[in-house]
Amino acid sequence: EAQVTQNPRYLITVTGKKLTVTCSQNMNHEYMSWYRQDPGLGLRQIYYSMNVEVTDKGDVPEGYKVSRKEKRNFPLILESPSPNQTSLYFCASSLSKRGVFNYEQYFGPGTRLTVT
Amino acid sequence: SQQGEEDPQALSIQEGENATMNCSYKTSINNLQWYRQNSGRGLVHLILIRSNEREKHSGRLRVTLDTSKKSSSLLITASRAADTASYFCATDDNYGQNFVFGPGTRLSVLP
Numbered sequence: 170e171a172q173v174t175q176n177p178r179y180l181i182t183v184t185g186k187k188l189t190v191t192c193s194q195n196m197n198h199e200y201m202s203w204y205r206q207d208p209g210l211g212l213r214q215i216y217y218s219m220n221v222e223v224t225d226k227g228d229v230p231e232g233y234k235v236s237r238k239e240k241r242n243f244p245l246i247l248e249s250p251s252p253n254q255t256s257l258y259f260c261a262s263s264l265s266k267r268g269v270f271n272y273e274q275y276f277g278p279g280t281r282l283t284v285t
Numbered sequence: 286s287q288q289g290e291e292d293p294q295a296l297s298i299q300e301g302e303n304a305t306m307n308c309s310y311k312t313s314i315n316n317l318q319w320y321r322q323n324s325g326r327g328l329v330h331l332i333l334i335r336s337n338e339r340e341k342h343s344g345r346l347r348v349t350l351d352t353s354k355k356s357s358s359l360l361i362t363a364s365r366a367a368d369t370a371s372y373f374c375a376t377d378d379n380y381g382q383n384f385v386f387g388p389g390t391r392l393s394v395l396p
Contacts, residue, residue, distance in 0.1 A: 212373065279326065
């Protein structure tokens with residue numbers, strides 16, 4: 170089954186304790202992206218990746234890191250989480266053709282993160 | 286960055302009625318996409334309409350795009366209780382890399 174998986178689904182942590190949210194897709198998609206969703210603000214893009222070893226900042230990258238060492242995985246790293254990073258996080262992937270990435274995105278189920 | 290803005294923020298209708306949601310954006314796009322999200326779940330893609338298209342249909346969904354007005358509309362006909370969800374439009378930048386979602390429209394379909 171084609172899917173995007175994220176782990177963990179729920180996480181409660183304390184300020185400053187490094188954490189990683191994993192994301193994996195089995196569709197051989199080149200494009201992957203991370204979003205956060207906050208009430209009244211919709212989804213905001215954190216980072217995206219067009220291919221292995223190619224990553225770029227989205228609209229709200231501060232406080233986050235990503236890596237793309239393999240095509241299927243795109244982990245989101247919070248080196249020193251703060252309470253303002255409490256949010257619902259989504260990973261997404263999509264196809265690309267000839268360097269064009271404007272295709273539908275497939276979303277993971279989400280990770281609800283609480284930083285106290 | 287460019288942004289999609291949905292209108293209205295919330296919409297409540299009776300089952301069987303049509304629901305129309307609008308999206309406006311600010312700069313040139315390659316395509317505009319509509320997604321649905323059931324409460325707290327991942328987003329599900331509904332329709333993608335490219336900048337050179339004016340209208341697209343998928344089942345009970347009809348999407349229009351007016352690039353001169355930088356706006357799009359999503360029409361759900363003969364709505365069902367199962368259509369209750371939040372609906373988001375998303376626009377890309379000129380390279381199709383950076384996607385921007387609007388704040389969404391919360392649709393409630395009452396039985």
